[in-house]
Amino acid sequence: MGSDSPLEGSEPQGSELSQESKSPMGSSLYAKSGVDTGEAEHALSRLLLELAPTQVFGTPSETGVGRSAAVIRVGPVRLALTMNGVGTKLLVAQAAHSYDAVGIDCVALNVNNLLGVGATPLAMLDYIGCEEADPEIFTILGRSLADAARLAEVSIIGGETAQVRDMLRGSAPGRGLDMVGVAIGLVPEGDLLDGSRIEPGDRVIGLASNGIHSNGFSLARTVLLGRFELGCQMPEFGHTLAEELLRPAAIYVEELRALREAGIDVKAAAHISGDGMLNLHRVEAPVGFELTALPAAPPIFRVIEEVGKIDRAEMRVVFNMGVGFALVVPPGEADRALEVLSGCSHAAWCIGHAVADAERRIWIPSEGLVGSSKQFMRDTAEATRAAASS
Amino acid sequence: MGSDSPLEGSEPQGSELSQESKSPMGSSLYAKSGVDTGEAEHALSRLLLELAPTQVFGTPSETGVGRSAAVIRVGPVRLALTMNGVGTKLLVAQAAHSYDAVGIDCVALNVNNLLGVGATPLAMLDYIGCEEADPEIFTILGRSLADAARLAEVSIIGGETAQVRDMLRGSAPGRGLDMVGVAIGLVPEGDLLDGSRIEPGDRVIGLASNGIHSNGFSLARTVLLGRFELGCQMPEFGHTLAEELLRPAAIYVEELRALREAGIDVKAAAHISGDGMLNLHRVEAPVGFELTALPAAPPIFRVIEEVGKIDRAEMRVVFNMGVGFALVVPPGEADRALEVLSGCSHAAWCIGHAVADAERRIWIPSEGLVGSSKQFMRDTAEATRAAASS
Numbered sequence: 001m002g003s004d005s006p007l008e009g010s011e012p013q014g015s016e017l018s019q020e021s022k023s024p025m026g027s028s029l030y031a032k033s034g035v036d037t038g039e040a041e042h043a044l045s046r047l048l049l050e051l052a053p054t055q056v057f058g059t060p061s062e063t064g065v066g067r068s069a070a071v072i073r074v075g076p077v078r079l080a081l082t083m084n085g086v087g088t089k090l091l092v093a094q095a096a097h098s099y100d101a102v103g104i105d106c107v108a109l110n111v112n113n114l115l116g117v118g119a120t121p122l123a124m125l126d127y128i129g130c131e132e133a134d135p136e137i138f139t140i141l142g143r144s145l146a147d148a149a150r151l152a153e154v155s156i157i158g159g160e161t162a163q164v165r166d167m168l169r170g171s172a173p174g175r176g177l178d179m180v181g182v183a184i185g186l187v188p189e190g191d192l193l194d195g196s197r198i199e200p201g202d203r204v205i206g207l208a209s210n211g212i213h214s215n216g217f218s219l220a221r222t223v224l225l226g227r228f229e230l231g232c233q234m235p236e237f238g239h240t241l242a243e244e245l246l247r248p249a250a251i252y253v254e255e256l257r258a259l260r261e262a263g264i265d266v267k268a269a270a271h272i273s274g275d276g277m278l279n280l281h282r283v284e285a286p287v288g289f290e291l292t293a294l295p296a297a298p299p300i301f302r303v304i305e306e307v308g309k310i311d312r313a314e315m316r317v318v319f320n321m322g323v324g325f326a327l328v329v330p331p332g333e334a335d336r337a338l339e340v341l342s343g344c345s346h347a348a349w350c351i352g353h354a355v356a357d358a359e360r361r362i363w364i365p366s367e368g369l370v371g372s373s374k375q376f377m378r379d380t381a382e383a384t385r386a387a388a389s390s
Numbered sequence: 391m392g393s394d395s396p397l398e399g400s401e402p403q404g405s406e407l408s409q410e411s412k413s414p415m416g417s418s419l420y421a422k423s424g425v426d427t428g429e430a431e432h433a434l435s436r437l438l439l440e441l442a443p444t445q446v447f448g449t450p451s452e453t454g455v456g457r458s459a460a461v462i463r464v465g466p467v468r469l470a471l472t473m474n475g476v477g478t479k480l481l482v483a484q485a486a487h488s489y490d491a492v493g494i495d496c497v498a499l500n501v502n503n504l505l506g507v508g509a510t511p512l513a514m515l516d517y518i519g520c521e522e523a524d525p526e527i528f529t530i531l532g533r534s535l536a537d538a539a540r541l542a543e544v545s546i547i548g549g550e551t552a553q554v555r556d557m558l559r560g561s562a563p564g565r566g567l568d569m570v571g572v573a574i575g576l577v578p579e580g581d582l583l584d585g586s587r588i589e590p591g592d593r594v595i596g597l598a599s600n601g602i603h604s605n606g607f608s609l610a611r612t613v614l615l616g617r618f619e620l621g622c623q624m625p626e627f628g629h630t631l632a633e634e635l636l637r638p639a640a641i642y643v644e645e646l647r648a649l650r651e652a653g654i655d656v657k658a659a660a661h662i663s664g665d666g667m668l669n670l671h672r673v674e675a676p677v678g679f680e681l682t683a684l685p686a687a688p689p690i691f692r693v694i695e696e697v698g699k700i701d702r703a704e705m706r707v708v709f710n711m712g713v714g715f716a717l718v719v720p721p722g723e724a725d726r727a728l729e730v731l732s733g734c735s736h737a738a739w740c741i742g743h744a745v746a747d748a749e750r751r752i753w754i755p756s757e758g759l760v761g762s763s764k765q766f767m768r769d770t771a772e773a774t775r776a777a778a779s780s
Contacts, residue, residue, distance in 0.1 A: 040553050043523035050532025051539075051546045058544035059512040070548035072513055074576055075467045083515040083549050083572055091556055122449040123462055125473040127517070127570045133433035142440025149441075154448035156441045158460035159473050160570075163430050166481055167568060169559045178557060180517045180550075182473055182572045186464055 062192065067282065068116035068271050071187055078187035080119035084109040085180040088217040089245070095171035096230050096242035099137055102179060103144025104151075104248035105214045110183035111152040112249075112271040112325060115256050116279075118193030119185030121152050126159040131168050131176035133161065141179070144248070151251045154183065195268030195283025195328065202267060202354040203334035204280070204289055207255055208347035209324030211247030212300055215274050216318040220245065220300075223308030236299040244300050252325045255344045259327070262340045268328040272320045278371050280326060281360050288357030291364050295349055297321045312367050313376040328354065452582065457672065458506035458661050461577055468577035470509035474499040475570040478607040479635070485561035486620050486632035489527055492569055493534025494541075494638035495604045500573035501542040502639075502661040502715060505646045506669075508583030509575030511542050516549040521558050521566035523551065531569070534638075541641045544573065585658035585673025585718065592657060592744040593724035594670070594679055597645055598737035599714030601637030602690055605663050606708040610635065610690075613698030626689040634690050642715045645734045649717070652730045658718040662710045668761050670716060671750050678747030681754050685739055687711045702757050703766040718744065 055061065061070040062078070069082040086105050093102050111121040126145060128138075138161075149156050168176030191197065212220055228234070230242040237244040252271075259266055270279040280289050297305075297315075301322065305315050315321060324346070329337050334350050341348035355363075362371040363379065370379040445451065451460040452468070459472040476495050483492050501511040516535060518528075528551075539546050558566030581587065602610055618624070620632040627634040642661075649656055660669040670679050687695075687705075691712065695705050705711060714736070719727050724740050731738035745753075752761040753769065760769040 039525070040523040040551075043525040043528035044551050046525045047518070047528040047532040047551065050529060050536050054536050054539040054544070054546040056545070057539050057542075059547075060545050061513075061547035070513075070515065072545075072547060072574075074464075074469065074512060077465045077467055079464065079469070079574075081513070081515055081548060081572075081574065083517055085517055085519065085550060085552050085554075087552055088554055088556060122464065123451075123460075123471070124448075125460065125471055125572065127473055127475055128437070129475065129568060129570075133430040135429070135433040135436045138433035138437040139440060142437040146440050146444050149444040149447050152447075154444070155446070155450050155462075156444040157449075157451035157462060158471060160475060161430075161434050161437065162475050162477055164475075164478055164568075166478060167559065167566065168557060169566075170557070176557065176559075178519060178554075178568060180519075180570050182471075182515065184462075184469075184471065184574070 063117060067194070068113035069119065069185070071117055071192065078189070080114050080117050080185045080187050081182065082110050082113040083180065083182045084113065085178065086214055088221065089214045090177050090179060091171050092217070092221065092230065092242065092245050094175040094177060096246060098242060098246055099140040100144050101246045101248040103141050104148040104251070106179050106181040107145060107148030107152050107154070108249035108251045109214055109273070110181045111154060112252055112273070114183050114185035115252055115325070116269050116271040117187060118191065118269060119187045121154045121183055121185040121253060123155045123157045123184050124149065125157060125182045127178070127180040128159070128161045129164050129168055129178040130161070131165045131170060132174045133163050148251060152253045193266065193269055196285050197267045198283055198285040198287050198328050198354050200287060200354050200356045201331050202328050203331050203350050204291065204352040204354070205327045205329060205334065205337055205341070206295070206323035206349050206351040207252055207325040207327070207341070208250070208295070209272070209320045209322055210250040211244060211298070212319055213249035213273065213324060215320060219308070219310070219318050220304055223304050223310070227307055234303070236303055250324045250346055252346065255325070255341055255346060255348070258340050258344050259337060262336070264333050264337045264340065265330055266327050267330070270326045272324050272326055276316050276318070276320060277323070277326070277362050277364070278317060278373065278376070280362055281371070281373050283328070283360065286356065286358045286360070287354040288359065288361040288363065289352050290355050291352035291362065292366070293349065293351050294364065294366070295322050295351070313369055313378070316364065316367070316369060316371070316376045323351065326351070453507060457584070458503035459509065459575070461507055461582060468579070470504050470507050470575045470577050471572065472500050472503040473570065473572045474503065475568065476604055478611065479604045480567050480569060481561050482607065482611065482620065482632065482635050484565040484567060486636060488632060488636055489530040490534050491636045491638040493531050494538040494641070496569050496571040497535060497538030497542050497544070498639035498641045499604055499663070500571040501544060502642055502663070504573050504575035505642055505715070506659050506661040507577060508581065508659060509577045511544045511573055511575040511643060513545045513547045513574050514539065515547060515572045517570040518549070518551045519554050519558055519568040520551070521555045521560060522564045523553050538641060542643045583656065583659055586675055587657045588673055588675040588677050588718050588744050590677060590744050590746045591721050592718050593721050593740050594681065594742040594744070595717045595719060595724065595727055595731070596685070596713035596739050596741040597642055597715040597717070597731070598640070598685070599662070599710040599712055600640040601634060601688070602709055603639035603663065603714060605710060609698070609700070609708050610694055613694050613700070617697055624693070626693055640714045640736055642736065645715070645731055645736060645738070648730050648734050649727060652726070654723050654727045654730060655720055656717050657720070660716045662714050662716055666706050666708070666710060667713070667716070667752050667754070668707060668763065668766070670752055671761070671763055673718070673750065676746065676748045676750070677744040678749065678751040678753065679742050680745050681742035681752065682756070683739065683741050684754065684756070685712050685741070703759055703768070706754065706757070706759060706761070706766045713741065716741070
């Protein structure tokens with residue numbers, strides 16, 4: 001980890017093409033941590049401008065801006081496709097020489113995005129670029145991909161391995177590694193799970209994350225690796241920093257299947273990756289969300305927040321803060337949904353409800369925050385009201 | 391280009407998972423050029439061993455070992471998927487600061503692989519990793535992707551851009567770039583174009599490549615950049631070395647569509663990428679191929695061969711040598727196929743014919759070579775026959 005300069009972090013922009021960028025804005029520490037968001041946003045917008053006209057050349061995507069997967073119709077079936085890389089979590093894996101999580105993250109990132117448009121994952125492909133093809137590491141990568149494929153109920157049907165020594169660098173010479181996944185899923189006929197049917201009063205259910213997943217690693221590395229060794233035992237976590245950072249991302253295929261089989265009317269689903277709860281801003285209906293019962297952020301987030309002196313508003317945009325996936329269900333089905341979910345792998349809570357709001361804002365009253373498309377900020381209206389009533 | 395050490399080249403292994411590796415074996419110069427094929431083969435085999443059991447978790451691939459794309463059935467449709475990175479051609483693009491070709495190559499690599507299983511390309515996604523997101527470069531990347539999407543008749547429906555500064559390196563600091571594409575296509579019902587219907591006497595038609603495409607860049611860089619500057623005007627090419635190396639890969643969608651519309655019975659199709667004409671070894675029928683009328687290798691290949699003192703047998707495995715795609719048609723349809731192809735963008739020639747051979751060997755009599763799954767070698771039987779008859 002010595003070679004991981006805290007000022008050279010990086011972060012997947014996480015931006016599906018034909019979508020707005022998901023990179024956090026307006027964060028001075030984030031800019032320092034290596035993600036030059038202004039320039040990156042500009043570059044991305046130029047790329048998207050060039051790619052937009054291609055929609056007429058072949059089979060266009062049915063999903064508009066801001067969805068977690070592209071959806072195309074092929075004859076009588078609708079398919080969802082998503083492509084995401086593991087990003088700089090790989091640098092921590094290299095430094096700790098622990099690769100068990102990264103294949104799982106590669107699968108999780110992609111299948112959870114499919115779940116976000118209501119698709120059932122079917123299959124994946126993966127790209128592994130490396131400086132040196134180490135058989136031991138490739139075995140662990142393969143095993144972790146296969147473990148995750150079992151959980152996600154997908155076949156890994158293809159991909160590419162490329163030894164591209166001069167193109168990569170890692171935590172130490174020879175360790176450079178990149179890993180990108182693609183997942184394809186089947187979208188049921190009818191509702192695209194775009195949240196168009198959400199009504200005020202509908203409940204938001206959150207599913208527990210397993211650590212920081214693959215989001216916010218730039219900031220996490222900047223804050224933590226400047227201060228702690230990866231092998232450092234951290235009493236807050238009950239294990240080493242490396243073990244905490246390398247917890248494999250949760251896969252929510254089981255939960256979504258259980259809800260479907262139970263006939264729960266899931267009106268929207270959101271993979272809480274980059275942008276945190278702002279992912280709920282993407283629903284079609286003119287509703288916002290009041291998140292009145294978010295779980296306490298797990299220790300890793302509190303450590304990053306305190307050590308890095310990061311604003312809660314920024315923490316809420318960069319990290320999942322303990323909730324890796326969110327669902328919207330009718331109020332009358334929330335209890336039954338929680339009962340169904342109690343038989344699944346990840347903890348589930350009712351964390352809030354929909355409210356009428358044409359601007360689709362996200363309120364976190366306990367933290368005095370309100371969020372729109374790109375950022376959380378102090379809820380001054382709330383502050384004004386509070387002052388007026390005091 | 392000064393920073394492109396000729397001994398640090400690299401090369402996409404080009405190995406579709408659930409396929410045998412396509413990296414060239416037994417080449418001492420190739421090993422020196424950065425592709426440690428023995429170790430890479432071993433690592434890949436370990437990865438594939440771990441991934442094989444995943445076929446039962448979701449939707450398995452219908453294609454076996456050695457096909458250029460995975461094929462899955464989703465309800466009533468059959469889909470082909472392929473995932474390939476541009477590889478170290480990107481380093482030449484960076485050094486020459488010329489990115490017009492790389493988006494085209496990203497599309498070409500992937501859609502040509504779809505054509506190899508008889509699929510019609512529908513859509514693509516792409517991953518762009520970068521050290522720094524430069525708006526000018528992203529504009530050119532987007533434009534080149536869009537230009538290629540038009541030729542390939544695909545929509546670019548999604549993808550990811552990731553600013554992963556610490557994970558990449560390039561021809562100079564800040565220029566690091568990686569680009570990986572995924573293509574999805576529709577496979578018509580019936581024949582998977584696996585060559586199972588090929589009979590001795592069937593004709594092989596070759597389609598002209600446009601330079602070295604994205605294959606063999608490790609060896610090309612090792613040989614050429616140790617001796618020439620990228621900006622060097624080369625009389626053999628009529629332009630600079632950079633311009634020659636950065637010619638965009640040919641896209642053969644137009645040709646395959648024209649043949650289909652004309653009702654030509656294409657029995658097999660092979661994207662001539664890594665492994666060159668050995669890609670024809672993958673057909674299902676017990677046939678080999680005698681390639682008696684290959685076109686003369688274009689100047690770039692002759693220069694690499696002469697300057698690098700590379701064996702022709704190795705050249706034939708690493709490079710396309712002027713033929714970027716091959717088709718097999720019945721003898722009675724070859725003339726009509728050539729007539730149809732004469733109205734398309736790339737030159738087409740009848741380059742040989744199928745012969746009965748359970749070992750599926752590829753003969754190039756004019757060069758005294760015979761090839762099987764992994765390599766070309768001197769055709770000693772031929773030599774023996776020649777000696778006996780002299």
